[in-house]
Amino acid sequence: MSVIDSSDLSIDLEAIASGKVTLQQVLFQQIRTRILKGFWPSSAKLPSTRLLASQLKISRNTVIQTYEQLVAEGYLNAKANSGFYVALSLPEQYMASDQVQVTAERGTDDTPNNGFFAPGVAEFSAFPMTAWSRLLQRHSNRSTLLGNQDLQGLVSLREALHRYLTSSRSVVCNPDQIIVTSGAQQSIAIALLATQKLKPHQRFLVELPGYRQVVKVLDTFAVDYDFVDVDARTGVDIQRIVNSESSGIYLTPSNQYPMGCSIQTEQRLQLIEWAQQNQSWIIEDDYDSEFQFDSRPFRSMQGLAAESGNADKMIYIGSMSKVMFNSLRIGYMVVPPHLVPLCLEIKDALSGDTPALVQAALADFIDEGGLLRHIRKMRRLYEQKYRVMKQCIQDAFGQDWRLVSQGAGLHATIQWQSSVDEITLSEMAQEVGMVVRPMQFYQPLAKPRNYGSIVLGFGNAPIEAIPDKVKVLAELYYSLVE
Numbered sequence: 231m232s233v234i235d236s237s238d239l240s241i242d243l244e245a246i247a248s249g250k251v252t253l254q255q256v257l258f259q260q261i262r263t264r265i266l267k268g269f270w271p272s273s274a275k276l277p278s279t280r281l282l283a284s285q286l287k288i289s290r291n292t293v294i295q296t297y298e299q300l301v302a303e304g305y306l307n308a309k310a311n312s313g314f315y316v317a318l319s320l321p322e323q324y325m326a327s328d329q330v331q332v333t334a335e336r337g338t339d340d341t342p343n344n345g346f347f348a349p350g351v352a353e354f355s356a357f358p359m360t361a362w363s364r365l366l367q368r369h370s371n372r373s374t375l376l377g378n379q380d381l382q383g384l385v386s387l388r389e390a391l392h393r394y395l396t397s398s399r400s401v402v403c404n405p406d407q408i409i410v411t412s413g414a415q416q417s418i419a420i421a422l423l424a425t426q427k428l429k430p431h432q433r434f435l436v437e438l439p440g441y442r443q444v445v446k447v448l449d450t451f452a453v454d455y456d457f458v459d460v461d462a463r464t465g466v467d468i469q470r471i472v473n474s475e476s477s478g479i480y481l482t483p484s485n486q487y488p489m490g491c492s493i494q495t496e497q498r499l500q501l502i503e504w505a506q507q508n509q510s511w512i513i514e515d516d517y518d519s520e521f522q523f524d525s526r527p528f529r530s531m532q533g534l535a536a537e538s539g540n541a542d543k544m545i546y547i548g549s550m551s552k553v554m555f556n557s558l559r560i561g562y563m564v565v566p567p568h569l570v571p572l573c574l575e576i577k578d579a580l581s582g583d584t585p586a587l588v589q590a591a592l593a594d595f596i597d598e599g600g601l602l603r604h605i606r607k608m609r610r611l612y613e614q615k616y617r618v619m620k621q622c623i624q625d626a627f628g629q630d631w632r633l634v635s636q637g638a639g640l641h642a643t644i645q646w647q648s649s650v651d652e653i654t655l656s657e658m659a660q661e662v663g664m665v666v667r668p669m670q671f672y673q674p675l676a677k678p679r680n681y682g683s684i685v686l687g688f689g690n691a692p693i694e695a696i697p698d699k700v701k702v703l704a705e706l707y708y709s710l711v712e
């Protein structure tokens with residue numbers, strides 16, 4: 231049962247003084263309007279007559295008479311020894327004309343971005359909810375977490391992330407180089423704005439096809455950029471980068487999104503040297519390296535650069551969205567010490583500090599081994615899903631479809647040579663409840679291609695449902711083959 235906040239009620243004394251209306255009529259109209267517009271929802275409890283009279287500085291009798299009139303006309307119910315409530319159903323004659331729909335048109339529970347095959351979505355049902363809620367509970371009554379917090383992130387979390395990144399991703403840093411953010415998305419925005427400020431007159435480079443969210447930031451902040459081609463077989467066009475004088479590049483070097491290739495060590499060293507010589511920035515988005523199934527994971531480029539003392543142009547970005555769950559909205563960036571103040575200035579301007587309760591719980595989750603246990607479990611599960619996907623695609627499509635992405639992360643990238651249009655296939659899949667991303671989604675700059683391509687996420691797909699869903703995809707695909 232909700233209790234109504236009546237603080238927006240006020241009495242127009244001038245209208246009453248003019249003698250055209252009585253105080254009771256004004257109060258009646260105000261309450262009735264709020265009920266009919268749905269601002270005071272059905273079965274919500276009204277303030278007591280004593281409270282409302284005192285709030286409006288009018289006699290309690292006036293309030294009692296008004297409430298009773300509203301009861302008589304069917305807008306309120308009176309409950310003995312309890313008070314007055316908005317009626318469950320309102321007088322019919324007013325419903326059609328005045329009632330305004332106040333519920334949201336579409337809730338987020340059902341957002342299509344979480345649907346079957348939606349890329350980039352972690353498996354939610356395997357998350358250790360009980361342990362996580364215990365950690366949230368542990369910190370929920372700490373009053374020190376209620377005030378303004380360190381803009382850079384709680385020290386406990388930065389120290390925990392430092393231990394995790396050092397041991398799991400070979401990142402070389404100290405906790406004061408880590409900035410906690412609300413996801414990789416915010417890290418990308420901060421990194422792009424910072425590098426742009428330091429090297430304003432050159433264009434930035436982004437992968438094509440690539441992560442759409444990067445271009446959104448560049449467009450929003452009117453930063454000029456060029457694309458660097460990525461091919462599933464030959465990878466990122468390294469020569470194009472090292473021949474350019476751009477201010478920097480955004481890369482997903484360990485599992486290029488969405489092509490699923492990686493940059494080899496030799497080429498990584500070439501890029502690091504280019505960044506040094508040209509004083510350009512490398513933004514390394516290491517979003518899903520925890521999940522590599524076919525080969526040993528590459529260590530971070532940041533760590534590789536630090537080995538030769540060349541990490542001062544490296545910005546490393548990570549996210550908890552894949553290793554935990556998407557709505558956590560926690561990410562982090564590791565920046566060279568000289569860049570910390572500027573990044574904090576930008577973070578301050580964009581959002582201020584990051585919610586503290588979740589940071590405190592996350593620090594414990596990492597320190598007490600919960601994160602690593604979960605990652606190990608999920609690596610096995612995602613690998614199984616990947617193998618099932620691969621087998622089902624082979625069974626249903628044979629040579630017609632080529633799985634071009636490496637065994638890593640939460641998605642599989644497919645290519646075909648037939649004339650089947652990827653957008654049409656995606657639309658047909660959507661009609662039967664699947665989220666199949668056409669490659670064009672990742673290509674803000676249209677490029678002529680002689681193949682069709684889609685991205686299928688398997689992170690949140692129940693493993694036992696994958697074979698049937700792939701069969702449905704095959705039916706749709708072959709219905710389009712000429």
Ligand SMILES: Cc1ncc(COP(=O)(O)O)c(C=O)c1O
Binds near residue numbers: 349412414515548560
């Ligand atoms: C390339 C890439 N980077 C980062 C992320 C994670 O972003 P965020 O932390 O904002 O959820 C994703 C998620 O899909 C991604 O695909």
